[in-house]
Amino acid sequence: MVMEFPLLEGLSPVERREFIAACTPRRFRRRDIVCHEGDPGDCVHLITGGRLVVRVTTPLGHTATLTILGPGDMFGEQALLSPDARRTATIVAVTDATTLTLNRSQLERLRLQHPQVERFLTTSLAAQVRRLSASVLEALYLPVETRVLRRLAHLARVYADGAGTPALINLTQEDLASMAGTTRATANKVLRELEDQGVVRLSRGAVTVLDPAWLATRAR
Template identity: 45%
Template sequence: MEWQLLRDLSDAERRQVLATARRRQFKRGEILFHEGDPADTVHFIAEGRVMARRTSPMGDSVAFRVIGPGRALGDVALVSSARRRSSTVSALEPTTTLSLTFAEFAQLCEAHPGIQTLLATLLAARVKRLSDHLLEALFLPTDRRVVRRILDLCEQYETGPDRRVVIPLTQTDIAELAGATRPSTNRVLRALETEGLVQLRRGQVEVVDRAGLTRKDR
């Protein structure tokens, strides 16, 4: 597994850091932390996947990101003066994280300055991705947004080349990620199923023809 935020370390150094981290386990649906909570730890996902949600100005909870193995949680709070969680994160499946306190992570960065540079690069990429999603919400039709989010999710859930990808998310989850309503998302998914690109099952979407789905986004 590639530990994205720790790739500046040697294999031996990475193993040493992860060996000292606290192992935490979360059940499906369990909250890792809430938006606005005080932040004092960074989590590295060892197993499982989580969903990040934020509260809209209207008070609605909106999903915006699925995070999987090798990625970090809580890194935004590392560079925030408020030291508060910027989103609510819940486990989509049984999930194991390895956590370090901010003090421990600061010591790690002091010993390996490249991690700070990498953190800045990753956060900049995340800001760009969110900006891209905002532009999509303003200028792209719903069908294109739904297709793009499904393709993004394929990268999270793929198990090997040229295989079907099963995405174990509800249509409501996909609608939130696409910035669309559930009825509109259902209409798009039904059309994709009719074209033989996906198969819909209770609580999941199976991508049958990923190449064909990619062509729909052109």
């Protein structure tokens, strides 16, 4: 389980085990709200099972879907840095989900015993900066069709079951369009073209990815 978290790879095996051991397991049922946008940020979550959707409120008061998180992903790192941290998004479980949580007090105890754990924070912040920079570059310079393909390729990885069966993405086209920063009509056009090519199969409220390798190549 430890190796499922890329941001912990900078720690030694002992440090990783201590980090995981210090965490508190949490369970969420489908549709449970893990946190609301604006809530106090009291801990970081390491996702061990299930999938969670990240949504924010736009300046016009609409709800925008940013991404879907799955096993190996993390959220809430800023809560470890400041006692005044606030949640920047609403996180909702779209399936039954499990996480490991670590709060500031638990992290401080770890840092006293293993000062190298400080690298976790540095790595987390660096990863967050890279993600934000990549999102800005995509929004400014990539064609909308490529953005839709990238979001779909990411979702195919998140929803993969590891057995090689087609990934069934239980997500509306409106959510996919929101993730890609486009309209539902444009996302639907791209999906219909992919369906004609045999890459995906569309159904009500879901997309099944039949050829994830082709999709991953085209999404680069």
